[in-house]
Amino acid sequence: MHLIEREEQILTCIRRSIAERGKGPTMTEIGAAVDLRSKGTVAYHLRNLEERVVLLGDGYGWRTCRLR
Numbered sequence: 022m023h024l025i026e027r028e029e030q031i032l033t034c035i036r037r038s039i040a041e042r043g044k045g046p047t048m049t050e051i052g053a054a055v056d057l058r059s060k061g062t063v064a065y066h067l068r069n070l071e072e073r074v075v076l077l078g079d080g081y082g083w084r085t086c087r088l089r
Contacts (some may be wrong), residue, residue, distance in 0.1 A: 025069075028069065030054070031063070031066050032088070034050070036088065046061045048067075075089055
């Protein structure tokens with residue numbers, strides 16, 4: 022599956038956060054890590070990743086998501 026560069030950056034940010042802290046980053050932290058100011062844009066990319074089944078949301082927010 023082909024992901025755009027921004028989505029790859031977001032996945033890298035999520036993987037790093039889970040490895041270092043045991044939980045995913047906030048949308049604000051993701052935005053800062055990949056140079057996005059809008060939480061809406063971050064949410065757009067997270068939804069795209071979820072639709073592609075790369076990221077699994079659990080309904081409790083993105084901090085508790087799981088990587089596939």
